[in-house]
Amino acid sequence: xxxxxxxxxxxxxxxxxxxxxxxxxxxxxxxxxxxxxxxxxxxxxxxxxxxxxxxxxxxxxxxxxxxxxxxxxxxxxxxxxxxxxxxxxxxxxxxxxxxxxxxxxxxxxxxxxxxxxxxxxxxxxxxxxxxxxxxxxxxxxxxxxxxxxxxxxxxxxxxxxxxxxxxxxxxxxxxxxxxxxxxxxxxxxxxxxxxxxxxxxxxxxxxxxxxxxxxxxxxxxxxxxxxxxxxxxxxxxxxxxxxxxxxxxxxxxxxxxxxxxxx
Numbered sequence: 460x461x462x463x464x465x466x467x468x469x470x471x472x473x474x475x476x477x478x479x480x481x482x483x484x485x486x487x488x489x490x491x492x493x494x495x496x497x498x499x500x501x502x503x504x505x506x507x508x509x510x511x512x513x514x515x516x517x518x519x520x521x522x523x524x525x526x527x528x529x530x531x532x533x534x535x536x537x538x539x540x541x542x543x544x545x546x547x548x549x550x551x552x553x554x555x556x557x558x559x560x561x562x563x564x565x566x567x568x569x570x571x572x573x574x575x576x577x578x579x580x581x582x583x584x585x586x587x588x589x590x591x592x593x594x595x596x597x598x599x600x601x602x603x604x605x606x607x608x609x610x611x612x613x614x615x616x617x618x619x620x621x622x623x624x625x626x627x628x629x630x631x632x633x634x635x636x637x638x639x640x641x642x643x644x645x646x647x648x649x650x651x652x653x654x655x656x657x658x659x660x661x662x663x664x665x666x667x668x669x670x671x672x673x674x675x676x677x678x679x680x681x682x683x684x685x686x687x688x689x690x691x692x693x694x695x696x697x698x699x700x701x702x703x704x705x706x707x708x709x710x711x712x713x714x715x716x717x718x719x720x721x722x
Contacts (some may be wrong), residue, residue: 460720461487463505465520465531466512467494473702474511476709477716486717493517500524506720507531509678509712510538511699513587530719532677538698540674542587544615547674547696554673556666558693559617567592567609570602570616577618581645585613587697595619595645619645620692622684627691628653629667629681630702633715636664637705643684655704663691670696677715 462481464474469490478488491499493512500523508531510521521535540546548561563585564570570582578598582605584591592609596602597619628639639653667681670693680700683691702708 460484460507460717461489461505462716462720463489463491463503463508463524463529465491465493465508465510465517467492468511471511471701473709473712474509477509477712480710480713481716484717491520493520496520497523500527503527503529505529507716509699509716510535513538513542513698532716532719533679533698534675537675541676541679541696541698544583544585544587544695548615550673551670551693551696554669556670556673556693557691559620562616564614564616567606567612567614570614571606576616579619581617581619581694583615583617584609585615587695593644617694620684620686622686622692625685626694627656627659627663627683627685629659629663629683630679630700630705630708631667631671631676631681632678632702632708632711633718634668635707635711636667637702637708638664639705653704660685660689660691666691666693677719678712 466474481488489505493514494516496516496519499520508524508529510531510533518535518539521531525531545563548558551558581595583593592612594605624643626641626643628641630637638656638659640656641653670681671679674696676698678699680697681693682695683693686692
């Protein structure tokens with residue numbers, strides 16, 4: 460089989476290990492530059508493509524490959540849907556998923572005159588992007604500072620849900636669920652590498668798989684917090700995250716790619 464990677468970083472640990480897992484079977488791997496846009500599809504001959512990029516040019520390339528009949532994991536539409544936190548919340552809540560209710564503002568500056576803000580609250584950039592805004596505000600005192608830095612940024616607001624300060628990182632590849640535990644970036648000390656998590660609360664793996672059905676995703680991440688009483692609350696969904704340190708993940712990705720390539 461011929462596998463195509465749409466990525467600016469073919470050396471990413473997950474992708475590099477997946478290529479290594481494909482090598483014994485004699486499969487060929489092509490790397491497509493996502494910056495090429497639709498023109499990058501000219502002459503492309505892979506049986507399946509893995510979309511590990513989210514830029515407009517990468518999405519345009521994926522759409523052109525799909526137009527030509529090639530399977531792309533994840534699809535351009537599913538990848539783009541995970542970048543809009545407003546649409547993400549609407550889709551999740553319509554499907555009955557336990558997702559944080561979300562309110563949207565055209566610019567952060569509008570928070571200063573908004574009524575009924577749910578203190579304490581979490582403010583995020585509406586569109587997920589590198590170095591985007593994710594901040595917890597416990598009261599109005601920090602609002603002016605945030606607005607000063609992000610005045611024109613479209614944002615979403617979610618009520619802060621009391622939790623134990625840990626994000627459960629659920630990663631799904633096809634029908635395989637992997638899990639890690641990481642201190643929330645909203646907690647003191649900020650981000651740190653995720654710890655391996657071998658056991659999930661009952662029903663959480665099934666919840667992660669249901670997210671894939673709702674969002675039409677093949678390779679994705681679901682961020683879940685454990686709220687009071689042990690109830691899961693989904694706070695984010697990511698298309699094709701960088702799954703690191705999870706034994707079996709590269710092999711699962713290689714097997715998924717081959718299954719889709721075979722139709």
